[in-house]
Amino acid sequence: MEQHRTSQPQGRPRPQTPLAPPGALVEGAAVYRVAARTGRPGRGRVERAGEPVRGRPVPPIVLALRRMPNPRLTGLGAGLFASAAMLVLGFLDRLLLDGSPLVYGLLFLPVSALTALWVRTADLVTAPISVPIAFAVGVIPISGGSGGFGGQAMAVVTALAVHAGWLYGGTLVAGLISSVRKVRDMGRRQRVAAARAAAAGAQGGRRPAS
DSSP, X not given: XXXXXXXXXXXXXXXXXXXXXXXXXXXXXXHHHHHHHHSBTTBOOOOOTTOOSSSSOOOHHHHHHHHXXXXXXXXXXXXXXXXXXXXXXXXXXXXXXXXXXXXXXXXXXXXXXXXXXXXXXXXXXXXXXXXXXXXXXXXXXXXXXXXXXXXXXXXXXXXXXXXXXXXHHHHHHHHHHHHHHXXXXXXXXXXXXXXXXXXXXXXXXXSOOO
């Protein structure tokens, strides 16, 4: 006898989950990017004026120093700057304060510091040499010499001998600043050389063996 095969009723197809609209995907991607930037979803960092994104607030004196001009003078340019500055200060000291050696010496210290800060790195050795010359040039108006060239020269030599403390102090300031800048430049060059050597070694290690 032939048996009639009864077909099993097939199950009904399950309703498929509707796809998300394109706008939802874009919004979700944007939320993910914001969460990745802030580190925590829904929380961001507020930047204050004068405060970096990472780290402590910058002191006001540091901000003021950063706003100051920072030229890079050659050795000759630094010497001319120091000499012209001290000559002008010497004339002003003579006109306003009757040639006060104390004021002249106090003004010589910041001029020496600026000379050492503004000279370029390649000419740092010239800063401690230019500063004493500038002191001698600027002391001419306040030396009080008379009687021609010989009398003026003797007055300048006497003023240099009497006020040698200020001369040595300004030269020491210029020498210290130049030395610190030189050490920092040497350290920076060593770090750059080490980074280049490490990069070259990494590139050599990635090359396939022939």
